[in-house]
Amino acid sequence: MGAGHAHRLYRHGHSPVHRLPPHTKLAAVFAFVVVVVSTPREAMWAFGLYAVLLGVVAYVARVPSGFLLKRLLIEVPFVAFAVLLPFVAQGERVDVLGLSLSVNGLWGAWNVLAKGTLGVAASVLLAATTELRELLLGLQRLKLPPLLVQIASFMIRYGDVITDEMRRMKIARESRGFEASGIRHWGVLAKSAGALFIRSYERGERVHLAMLSRGYAGTMPVIDEVTATRAQWSSALALPCTALVVCLLGWTL
Amino acid sequence: MDPVTPSLDVAGLAFAYPDGHQALFGVDLRIERGERVALLGPNGAGKTTLVLHLNGILTGGAGTVKVAGLPVGKQHMAEIRRRVGIVFQDPDDQLFMPTVREDVAFGPAAAGMKGPELEARVRKALEQVGMAEFAERPPHHLSFGQRRRVAVATVLAMEPEILVLDEPSSNLDPASRRELADILRSLDVTVLMVTHDLPYALELCPRSVILSEGAITADGATAELLSDDELMRAHRLELPFGFDPRSVSAPTR
Numbered sequence: 001m002g003a004g005h006a007h008r009l010y011r012h013g014h015s016p017v018h019r020l021p022p023h024t025k026l027a028a029v030f031a032f033v034v035v036v037v038s039t040p041r042e043a044m045w046a047f048g049l050y051a052v053l054l055g056v057v058a059y060v061a062r063v064p065s066g067f068l069l070k071r072l073l074i075e076v077p078f079v080a081f082a083v084l085l086p087f088v089a090q091g092e093r094v095d096v097l098g099l100s101l102s103v104n105g106l107w108g109a110w111n112v113l114a115k116g117t118l119g120v121a122a123s124v125l126l127a128a129t130t131e132l133r134e135l136l137l138g139l140q141r142l143k144l145p146p147l148l149v150q151i152a153s154f155m156i157r158y159g160d161v162i163t164d165e166m167r168r169m170k171i172a173r174e175s176r177g178f179e180a181s182g183i184r185h186w187g188v189l190a191k192s193a194g195a196l197f198i199r200s201y202e203r204g205e206r207v208h209l210a211m212l213s214r215g216y217a218g219t220m221p222v223i224d225e226v227t228a229t230r231a232q233w234s235s236a237l238a239l240p241c242t243a244l245v246v247c248l249l250g251w252t253l
Numbered sequence: 254m255d256p257v258t259p260s261l262d263v264a265g266l267a268f269a270y271p272d273g274h275q276a277l278f279g280v281d282l283r284i285e286r287g288e289r290v291a292l293l294g295p296n297g298a299g300k301t302t303l304v305l306h307l308n309g310i311l312t313g314g315a316g317t318v319k320v321a322g323l324p325v326g327k328q329h330m331a332e333i334r335r336r337v338g339i340v341f342q343d344p345d346d347q348l349f350m351p352t353v354r355e356d357v358a359f360g361p362a363a364a365g366m367k368g369p370e371l372e373a374r375v376r377k378a379l380e381q382v383g384m385a386e387f388a389e390r391p392p393h394h395l396s397f398g399q400r401r402r403v404a405v406a407t408v409l410a411m412e413p414e415i416l417v418l419d420e421p422s423s424n425l426d427p428a429s430r431r432e433l434a435d436i437l438r439s440l441d442v443t444v445l446m447v448t449h450d451l452p453y454a455l456e457l458c459p460r461s462v463i464l465s466e467g468a469i470t471a472d473g474a475t476a477e478l479l480s481d482d483e484l485m486r487a488h489r490l491e492l493p494f495g496f497d498p499r500s501v502s503a504p505t506r
Contacts (some may be wrong), residue, residue, distance in 0.1 A: 213339045214408070223367075
């Protein structure tokens with residue numbers, strides 16, 4: 001599908017992971033994340049094993065580590081507060097490099113950081129091996145409400161169109177000597193946002209008209225049916241199943 | 254089908270919008286099978302209103318619309334929308350699916366077609382407009398002319414009785430304009446073309462009708478209408494600078 005034009009999270013390839021049907025991958029990633037989150041935080045070795053598992057998946061999918069690590073940066077703003085936990089949490093304290101840190105806080109920070117990173121890494125791998133379009137087909141197959149799938153699919157289709165419209169409005173503003181430099185200009189920006197909303201709304205009406213003209217009656221026709229064989233299901237679910245074994249060991253050991 | 258049944262038969266069509274603005278005052282228009290007719294008229298003449306009546310998006314006024322003998326009405330709306338293929342002015346409104354192939358498949362799939370039959374229909378429609386190799390592309394990565402051609406394909410895939418084009422030449426560069434003209438000429442389908450582009454009407458349509466203030470005020474050979482200076486002036490229709498309809502040989506089909 002549209003090689004070279006795909007979303008930048010996607011990495012074109014023909015690996016066994018790329019070839020798996022989208023809904024099996026979605027189910028596998030979801031199950032993996034659930035397993036990781038339910039692992040006790042004290043079992044540090046378990047998280048190491050999870051990371052190794054994801055490393056194996058990345059290797060099979062031929063996703064280079066640099067690509068993966070760079071996209072992991074997205075989690076930085078979300079885990080930033082985890083760094084604060086050791087300083088603000090209550091309870092028993094230890095001295096590390098002259099800083100007095102809370103033991104509870106340290107465990108909390110580790111918990112958020114490890115589980116968050118593993119979850120984001122799994123999602124980045126999913127996005128790198130599955131096209132947006134396929135993800136939608138997968139969600140549809142997993143019986144997500146069709147209305148939600150339709151909304152997501154229109155977002156993908158019209159995201160660029162609306163960004164383009166926004167860019168043109170910005171150029172038009174600037175061509176008439178406007179530059180947003182302070183709070184006094186927020187009014188103008190707010191009006192532009194309002195105009196953009198109305199334009200998009202009207203486009204929505206025209207699109208709806210075009211859909212009706214081609215026989216739309218409330219439901220999207222199924223054009224591509226995605227199916228998975230037993231073998232494809234078992235190779236996709238190998239990841240969460242192995243993780244589950246690790247998790248159970250983590251609870252018992 | 255009986256060869257004397259016209260593709261389109263509009264009789265006494267009148268319509269007022271809910272806000273009281275009356276757009277159509279008794280339109281009569283008959284288009285035979287295989288004809289190519291241009292619908293000319295100044296802005297605000299009711300052209301779009303008329304078009305939206307042809308497939309039953311707007312209803313409720315006086316008069317009747319028949320498509321290949323079938324009256325437009327609630328009971329067979331699906332069949333009417335299959336028979337009347339409207340190509341809207343902005344291809345971004347018309348192409349709402351994530352890939353070209355899915356967009357072209359939308360109409361036939363909504364009518365219940367699937368599998369290899371659907372694939373064959375999509376391929377044929379894309380070949381008719383010369384866009385077969387772009388099937389897997391997302392529409393927003395195509396040039397404007399290509400998008401317009403795909404928009405035509407989305408409608409051709411429904412094998413319509415009549416193709417209705419709203420301003421088909423707008424925003425096209427001269428090469429795309431000529432390519433679209435070649436495609437339209439090669440199709441064996443009745444065409445109603447709404448346009449301001451008078452040379453384009455002359456090039457493609459042997460017959461033209463002028464819609465002015467909600468009624469058909471002239472109906473005849475395109476070359477004759479365009480050569481009637483008084484008629485043209487009376488309806489705010491102007492030829493481009495230096496263009497003389499008498500100096501070109503119009504197709505008579």
